[in-house]
Amino acid sequence: MELTPVQLNYDFGKLFKTTKSYIDNYNKNNFELKSRINANHRATAELITRLYAKQLNKAISRGDSFEDGFPGFKTYNPSLASCKGCTVRTIINHKERLKAAGFIIKEVHHGKTGIELWINPLIFDERVKKIHPLVQEHQEQKNNNSDVNCLINVTGTLQEHHKNTEESWISNFDNAKANELEPAFLQGLVNNFWNYARSKLFPDDIFSKEEELKVLENITTTIYRNFEVKGSYKDWKDYQDGLYERVEMVKRWLDRNPYRWIPSAHLYFHPHNKRNNFKSTYQWFLKQQNLKRNIRNRILIQKAEKEWLDHDKGEGKHKDKSRLQLFRLQLKHLESYRDKTLLKVYENSLQRILSKKLTQ
């Protein structure tokens, strides 16, 4: 029987220790804040180490021996940024600092195919024998390309099963339906709304414990409809922001005239109060939102018309562009608002400008 050679892999734990000791050593000699490696840089370094080790282990399992030297760590700046939950610029800055520290020794840009990083060989100098996990492994052949059994965390990266045995709670955060939402979260919404409304609308009123409980009950029934409506966490948060705006709106309305008033809190949020309930502010809010949108649209259209006029005169920042280029530029800008009425108004204004030109 032929013996297969023992594969030596990179162990994540050891790599982290060497990374830590390397950075600690570097920090010992550098006292300036601008040159030190702080916790954020450290996290980026650890992320790079982990992903690089994964790539190297994969290459080892394919049979690479690295006789010609280590391959670089192939990655993309945006993917590192999304892994870490920061912007691309942050990753670039962190890489600069790590380069200055000697952690990254070389970086090559491959344009569309990403970047290649070479890490200090001091960190990757020790390999260990791959130890099989103590748990029973599946005997069936693994499909490495399949992500069926892999958990996807909030950053969109796949996680190994044996590294994370618990179900990722955050992964379902935004997709969870109302009936699956945590009661503490929903109660928090009610409490936060009440605290906000109280500070804005009833700052001088004193409420006993019973009164407050009753008001909270009324708010849950009237404003949140006892959470019978299904929605994700994000939906509820958006709704909450709308509620805060409505409270602000009422506050402004009260401040404009000293003779204006609202009923006491237990009546204002009472479900049977049809006359002056907080619920009726919704129509008011919608009206205001529409008004705001119309004004915004009008300003945008005026700006676009001015650009056309300047372009015809050979002035403005778009004077070197052709008419088609200008049209496309404006359309792209206006489409980013995702408002159909805006595009329709833009079309009308364009026709108006063109017809005016023809008559002249």
Added chain:
Amino acid sequence: MIPSNLSSVALSKCIVYFKDGNCGTFYSLDKSHRNARPNKILGLKRLEKMLLLRFKGKWETAIIYENQPNGREIAKYRDGVRLF
């Protein structure tokens, strides 16, 4: 109609110290109609309304308690202003 056993069925009571030196205990009417479920908040609001409208300017201190032996204080008023 006010029930005859109001002092035993009321959920809260208000002790009013009038300016003329008198003192009175008033029990809350907690039902919106005869067969309704008692509503503590309704009773409290009615007591408050009594203090601020019916006895306006006539009392110095008023304390609303839970109508139980050793009942805790729910609200306290002094000269028409609620203290807690």
